[in-house]
Amino acid sequence: MTLPNGKTALITGITGQDGAYLARLLTDKGYAVHGIVRRASSPNTVRLETLFPDKNMRPVLHHGDMTDAGGLTRIVAEVRPDEIYNLAAMSHVQVSFDNPEYTGNVDGLGVIRILEAVRETGLAAQCRFYQASTSELYGGLNNEACNETTPFHPRSPYGIAKLYGYWATVNYREAYGMFACNGILFNHESPLRGETFVTRKITKAVAAYKNSIERKEPVDSQTAVLKLGNIDARRDWGHAADYVAGMYLMLQQPEPDDYVLATGENHSVRDFVEAAFAAAGRTIEWRGSGEAEKAFDTATGNLLVEIDPAFYRPAEVPVLLGDPSKARAKLGWQPQYTFAGLVNEMMDAA
Numbered sequence: 001m002t003l004p005n006g007k008t009a010l011i012t013g014i015t016g017q018d019g020a021y022l023a024r025l026l027t028d029k030g031y032a033v034h035g036i037v038r039r040a041s042s043p044n045t046v047r048l049e050t051l052f053p054d055k056n057m058r059p060v061l062h063h064g065d066m067t068d069a070g071g072l073t074r075i076v077a078e079v080r081p082d083e084i085y086n087l088a089a090m091s092h093v094q095v096s097f098d099n100p101e102y103t104g105n106v107d108g109l110g111v112i113r114i115l116e117a118v119r120e121t122g123l124a125a126q127c128r129f130y131q132a133s134t135s136e137l138y139g140g141l142n143n144e145a146c147n148e149t150t151p152f153h154p155r156s157p158y159g160i161a162k163l164y165g166y167w168a169t170v171n172y173r174e175a176y177g178m179f180a181c182n183g184i185l186f187n188h189e190s191p192l193r194g195e196t197f198v199t200r201k202i203t204k205a206v207a208a209y210k211n212s213i214e215r216k217e218p219v220d221s222q223t224a225v226l227k228l229g230n231i232d233a234r235r236d237w238g239h240a241a242d243y244v245a246g247m248y249l250m251l252q253q254p255e256p257d258d259y260v261l262a263t264g265e266n267h268s269v270r271d272f273v274e275a276a277f278a279a280a281g282r283t284i285e286w287r288g289s290g291e292a293e294k295a296f297d298t299a300t301g302n303l304l305v306e307i308d309p310a311f312y313r314p315a316e317v318p319v320l321l322g323d324p325s326k327a328r329a330k331l332g333w334q335p336q337y338t339f340a341g342l343v344n345e346m347m348d349a350a
């Protein structure tokens, strides 16, 4: 049984992938954990229910929205947190092209709203603040490993909004002396990843195919085929459990600072597809090129993957690779998961 450590944490975006893992981590460290949730017509707390099977351990939830400054200020005044982790965001890069203004409001101005809430409640000197910044800030136009000094070149409304949030965090640190940190996190995944992100989309589809083969069910090529966009995009993929541990460490340091969290190796979407099918015991073979490229099951000849340009983005981030040297040296942060371990866990849980 964990003893209370006397500290209170407030997590925005607590119903998301990272929010749920972070809530679990902080609860296990003895924090009183509070979270901000949006009102939804159906419950959206499934990740918290998964990681907190014991109802009595679950975080205290408050209704709020990153677009509603008054509500955020009321929650901060009531909770009086020692640490705030600002994870709430419209986090889907492709969707941000369809909802650019909304994304700016939540992911950009939302950061100012919560920082102002801390100031208005008189907590600026004592409340530590984490901002969920992103490797999307870099734009990924070459294969160089990005660190805290690499110039930014965001390539989507999401990236632009997050750039505003990044600088808001730096500015409140410099202007008001707040303990405010940016975690510039490269992609991190898990069985709790949203189903429209590419890793979860792949593992769900491959697991369904594996089940059909094992049950000797007919494979319907209309519905079973996995449709993907740019399979040559490369990402530095880690596991969310490792990354929330890094967020926590940033707020335990003597001084506030900004840190990259990444594994230091990257893989293409194509590599991820192959690894997922390998974990399912299937070997695949690619035929054709460009939009006509397809993947087939070597043993059965079934069509498995095809390209759908609907998943292309108006501006792609072709390659992301992170250099986590600073986090390793100053935080002692080291990811535990390998790429294969991540894929296998996601396949087992899919």
Ligand code: NAP
Pocket (backbone or CB within 6 Å): 012, 013, 014, 015, 016, 017, 018, 019, 036, 037, 038, 040, 044, 064, 065, 066, 067, 086, 087, 088, 089, 090, 091, 092, 106, 132, 133, 134, 135, 184, 185, 186, 187, 188, 189, 194
């Ligand atoms: P996620 O699963 O999409 O979760 C996003 C969370 O934000 C959800 O709880 C969502 O609530 C909440 N939210 C969205 N709009 C909101 C609003 N207007 N007001 C209040 N809450 C709102 O994202 P994630 O993967 O956990 O990522 C957490 C944060 O890290 C995000 O800021 C993301 O941009 C950033 N980030 C993620 C990665 C990654 O690879 N996962 C990498 C770098 C940075 P609902 O449940 O109601 O939708």
Ligand code: G4F
Pocket (backbone or CB within 6 Å): 091, 092, 093, 094, 134, 135, 136, 185, 186, 187, 188, 196, 197, 198, 199, 201, 227, 228, 229, 230, 231, 233, 234, 235, 269, 311, 312, 313, 316, 317, 320
């Ligand atoms: O899984 P994705 O949608 O993640 P993306 O765009 O890299 O963004 C994620 O990581 C960021 C950190 O770098 C976060 F800030 C952000 O919030 C989010 O968590 O796409 C990964 C890659 C892209 O290059 C995309 O074009 O996969 C490519 N892709 C190919 N086919 C696809 C698909 N992406 C999605 N979502 N769906 C596809 O069918």
